[in-house]
Amino acid sequence: MREAPPRHRLVPLGGTMDGPLARGRFGDYGGRYVPESLAEACREVDEAFREAWADPGFRAALVRLLAVHAGRPTPLTPAERMSEALGVRLYLKREDLTHTGSHKINNVLGQALLAVRMGRRRLIAETGAGQHGVATATAAALLGLEATVFMGERDIERQALNVFRMRMLGAEVVPVTTGSRTLKDATSEAMRHWVGATADSHYCVGSVIGPDPYPWMVREFQRVIGEEARGQCAAELRTGVPDYVVACVGGGSNAAGTFAGFADTSARLVGVEAEGGAGAARGRLGVLHGCRSLFLQDGDGQIVQAHSIAAGLDYPGVGPEHAHLRDLGRARYVTVTDEEAAEAAVRLARAEGIVPALESAHALAWVIGAARGGELPAGSTVLMTLSGRGDKDVSTLKELL
Amino acid sequence: MTDATVTAGAVEGHLRARRDTGRGLLMPYVTGGITPGWTDYLRAFADAGADAIEVGLPFSDPTLDGVTIQQASDIALARGASPRRILADLSRLPDLGVPLVVSTYYNLVLHDGPEVFCAALRQAGVGGLIVPDLPVHEAEELTGAAEAAGVEPALLASPATPEPRLAEIARRSRGFVYAVSLMGTTGERAALADSAAELTERIRRVTDRPVLLGFGISTPDQAREARRHADGVVVGAAVMRRVLDGAGPDDLRAFLTSLRRALDQECDRPR
Numbered sequence: 001m002r003e004a005p006p007r008h009r010l011v012p013l014g015g016t017m018d019g020p021l022a023r024g025r026f027g028d029y030g031g032r033y034v035p036e037s038l039a040e041a042c043r044e045v046d047e048a049f050r051e052a053w054a055d056p057g058f059r060a061a062l063v064r065l066l067a068v069h070a071g072r073p074t075p076l077t078p079a080e081r082m083s084e085a086l087g088v089r090l091y092l093k094r095e096d097l098t099h100t101g102s103h104k105i106n107n108v109l110g111q112a113l114l115a116v117r118m119g120r121r122r123l124i125a126e127t128g129a130g131q132h133g134v135a136t137a138t139a140a141a142l143l144g145l146e147a148t149v150f151m152g153e154r155d156i157e158r159q160a161l162n163v164f165r166m167r168m169l170g171a172e173v174v175p176v177t178t179g180s181r182t183l184k185d186a187t188s189e190a191m192r193h194w195v196g197a198t199a200d201s202h203y204c205v206g207s208v209i210g211p212d213p214y215p216w217m218v219r220e221f222q223r224v225i226g227e228e229a230r231g232q233c234a235a236e237l238r239t240g241v242p243d244y245v246v247a248c249v250g251g252g253s254n255a256a257g258t259f260a261g262f263a264d265t266s267a268r269l270v271g272v273e274a275e276g277g278a279g280a281a282r283g284r285l286g287v288l289h290g291c292r293s294l295f296l297q298d299g300d301g302q303i304v305q306a307h308s309i310a311a312g313l314d315y316p317g318v319g320p321e322h323a324h325l326r327d328l329g330r331a332r333y334v335t336v337t338d339e340e341a342a343e344a345a346v347r348l349a350r351a352e353g354i355v356p357a358l359e360s361a362h363a364l365a366w367v368i369g370a371a372r373g374g375e376l377p378a379g380s381t382v383l384m385t386l387s388g389r390g391d392k393d394v395s396t397l398k399e400l401l
Numbered sequence: 402m403t404d405a406t407v408t409a410g411a412v413e414g415h416l417r418a419r420r421d422t423g424r425g426l427l428m429p430y431v432t433g434g435i436t437p438g439w440t441d442y443l444r445a446f447a448d449a450g451a452d453a454i455e456v457g458l459p460f461s462d463p464t465l466d467g468v469t470i471q472q473a474s475d476i477a478l479a480r481g482a483s484p485r486r487i488l489a490d491l492s493r494l495p496d497l498g499v500p501l502v503v504s505t506y507y508n509l510v511l512h513d514g515p516e517v518f519c520a521a522l523r524q525a526g527v528g529g530l531i532v533p534d535l536p537v538h539e540a541e542e543l544t545g546a547a548e549a550a551g552v553e554p555a556l557l558a559s560p561a562t563p564e565p566r567l568a569e570i571a572r573r574s575r576g577f578v579y580a581v582s583l584m585g586t587t588g589e590r591a592a593l594a595d596s597a598a599e600l601t602e603r604i605r606r607v608t609d610r611p612v613l614l615g616f617g618i619s620t621p622d623q624a625r626e627a628r629r630h631a632d633g634v635v636v637g638a639a640v641m642r643r644v645l646d647g648a649g650p651d652d653l654r655a656f657l658t659s660l661r662r663a664l665d666q667e668c669d670r671p672r
Contacts, residue, residue: 023538031539033507035465036570037559037584039536178471179462188464195465196585198561287507287534288462300483301512302461 015330017219017256017263017321024212027327029294029320032211033287038191041198042290046213048118053220058113065109066224069142070099072106074225076232076383081351086371087378091242092354093229093385095254102357102388103225103254104135108204110221112139115202122146122201126190128155128183128250129312129359130162131388132206137171139204147171148201150190154181155311162392180305182314183250187289207251208319211290215319219256226261229383241265242383244376248272248363249280249333250313252322254387259331267383269331271322272366274341276307279318280326280333286317293320309338309396310358312388340365342400345390357388358396410553412453412500412529412576416611416632419452425664426633427624428502428613429640429657430455432473433490434482436644440490445650447497449657455531455635456491458484458505465533467588469638472645484509484518488525502529502555502576507543510535515546523550529576530554537570544573555579558604560596571608578604580631582616588638590617593626601630621663628667636660 014027024030024046032042052058066072074097079090095103108125115123123140125147127133133149140147149166153175156163166173174193179185187209194203205214208222234240245262247255249271259269273281283294288303295317296304306316318333325331336344341358344365349355356364363384370376390397416426429449431442433456446454459474459482466474484505491501503522510518510532522530530552535543537556547554553575558567561584571578580601583594597614604612614627615635627634636657643656 032536033534033539034536035533035559035581036536036557037465037561037581039538039559039566040561040563178475184462188462191464192467192586196583198584285511287511289464290534292511295508297508297512300485301509302478303508 015263015325015328017260020212020216024216026215026321026324029292029323030212030215031292032290033292034211034290035195037195038198038211041194042211044118048114049213049217052114052117058117062110062113065113066106070105070109071097072224073228074098076229076236079352082348085351086368088371088376089379089381090367091233091236091381091383093225093258093383095225095385095387096354096356096360096389100131100135100138101391102131102135103222103257104132104206105138106224106257107206107218107221107253108132108135108139111202111204112143112145115145115204116143118202120200120202122148123204124148124190124194124197124201125204125206126150126183126186127206128186128314129310129357129392130155130159130166131312131392133171133173134162134165136204137166137169140171141169148174148193150174150176150186150193152176152181152183152186155183158396159311159392182311184303184306184316191289207253208256208321209251209289209291209317215291215321218253219260219321222253222257223260225254225257225385226259229258230261233383237381239381241267242381244268244270244380244382246270246272246363246367246382247385248313248359248387249318249322250277250315250359252319254385256319256321258385259325263330269325270366271331271333272363273333273335274308274310274313274362275335275337277313277315278335279316280322281335283317288317291320294318294323309341310362312357312359313362334366336362336365340369342397344368345397346401354386355390356386357390358393360387410528410551410575412502412553413610415500416452416577420611420632425628425667426452426611426613427657427661427664428453428455428633428635430457430635430637431644432457432459432470432477432641433487434459434477434480435473440494441650442644442653443494443497445654446657447499449654450661451499451657452633453500453502453529454497455502455504455637456487458487458503458509460506460509463506465586467586467638469589469642469645470587473641488521491527492525494526500528501526502531503527504531504533507532507535510543515543516549519546519550519552522552528553531579533557537566537573540573557581558600560584560600567603568607571604571610574610577611577613578608579635580604580612580614582614582618585616587616589619589642593618593623597627598630621659624660625663625667628664633664
């Protein structure tokens with residue numbers, strides 16, 4: 001395992017989350033490790049995204065959809081009673097208030113517009129918690145595209161509500177019965193399916209993982225979280241930027257989007273992983289699902305199954321840019337247990353009247369623990385991205401509480 | 402050195418020599434560690450007239466494989482198969498008279514690093530390597546290490562590969578060029594895809610290296626048809642489905658003999 005170098009300056013060179021280096025690299029990570037049959041499709045996505053992202057018309061269309069359909073901008077909510085109890089000033093970036101209930105919609109609207117621009121008629125997606133699947137089904141319905149969503153059988157059981165939502169939105173939900181029957185296997189199956197469908201389908205990757213250009217493109221589509229929050233913090237905070245910026249990390253898309261708004265500031269970036277899915281904190285160098293990054297592996301190099309109460313964090317790896325930020329020391333990656341996350345969810349519900357997704361509750365659990373343990377000095381300002389709402393998790397919580 | 406005949410290694414030399422006699426090449430596949438006596442399959446393959454044998458090192462997440470090889474990989478892993486054990490089994494084999502080619506995903510190559518991995522292949526008597534999730538633009542890290550170890554990495558070409566890239570694949574491939582017959586995963590198909598003929602013809606225009614056609618070739622008829630376009634065939638899922646259904650080495654010898662016969666009957670040399 002690589003050791004992160006000591007943190008010798010606040011914002012190390014290459015840690016400001018600009019574009020990737022040549023060949024889709026973030027430091028040593030990233031790249032485009034795909035079967036030859038997908039190489040051309042990735043190149044087409046890359047070319048189309050570069051053109052679209054430089055096109056003011058495309059940007060304007062996306063901004064409009066984010067406003068009129070997804071409900072952006074989302075508010076920055078001061079968590080008053082939590083702050084008082086913790087002795088820090090905690091602000092929540094409310095991605096749970098977007099249409100479909102999580103940050104996933106930001107990326108999906110971008111990719112769906114891109115798919116239309118590329119002349120594709122169908123979106124393919126993988127989903128863990130179902131949030132990305134629901135967002136994909138939503139965007140497909142909105143733009144007149146078809147949607148095929150791959151979802152692990154185990155996740156289908158624990159996220160029945162989202163499965164119903166996707167089907168109601170007209171998407172086809174394909175159960176994945178191989179391996180751990182969770183997000184990792186759904187991603188493999190979506191890639192297999194894409195190999196045979198590149199001509200008319202766009203693979204709408206849900207996180208900052210996958211082959212180049214996905215880690216970069218998805219981060220750019222999620223950057224809106226960080227940019228809005230940056231402006232809101234500037235208006236709200238005397239210091240302009242928070243001392244800490246915290247987000248949960250599965251593949252790492254809400255964290256990447258949040259961090260991107262603050263990477264060039266003095267804010268300390270903290271990514272919170274699930275104890276049983278800590279790719280950034282405990283993974284080692286590998287290649288999976290098209291990119292070189294950090295993955296949980298056994299002594300032979302086989303990928304280890306992740307385990308988390310939060311289906312969206314149940315992924316054995318992490319996006320390549322997070323691996324790079326870790327090596328640079330620009331961001332820290334920490335872990336939280338299932339129990340800590342569940343407790344944090346209940347605490348937020350009772351203190352602030354907000355039921356968070358179990359994924360987002362991981363970020364909060366770290367804030368609670370760090371404030372209690374003195375790692376967060378009293379009076380620190382903390383921006384935490386509340387990536388999604390908790391409706392989907394009530395049956396999981398019911399069993400636990 | 403771009404002249405293929407100068408850089409040809411042992412695998413390529415062997416395949417070229419056999420091809421040049423007019424023989425259609427046959428490379429059957431087996432998932433390493435699939436049964437306790439799995440190397441008996443290799444002997445059966447050689448007896449049945451294989452020209453090279455592909456041995457899969459099973460990976461937990463075989464993203465380019467269909468259900469048959471996924472299932473075979475899961476079973477082998479559950480039996481405790483690992484690259485180290487499979488290579489140890491191979492190193493105990495007597496010389497079968499045909500080159501061994503390992504196929505696996507890049508994560509397993511990267512685990513100990515390409516240098517160590519390729520050296521271990523060489524030590525186990527493996528001459529060739531196929532890594533389906535390592536496309537030509539990412540292959541440099543491996544090809545250098547492979548060359549140093551004397552292992553020939555064969556690259557894959559797909560029906561979606563555009564022209565200048567196809568030439569680069571053919572140029573940088575060693576041993577042979579692996580032509581992926583269709584846009585899809587591994588697995589048996591009812592018929593040979595139309596894209597197979599077109600792709601192999603395109604590859605032939607840019608290289609003299611042996612071209613093996615794989616993905617979906619499951620029957621003697623399909624092998625015969627493939628032979629009209631390519632120098633030979635790779636047969637994986639059709640073998641592994643039989644193994645999963647309980648077929649032993651003798652059953653596989655009979656199946657491969659039927660493919661051998663089909664290839665031998667098809668004497669229409671494409672060039």
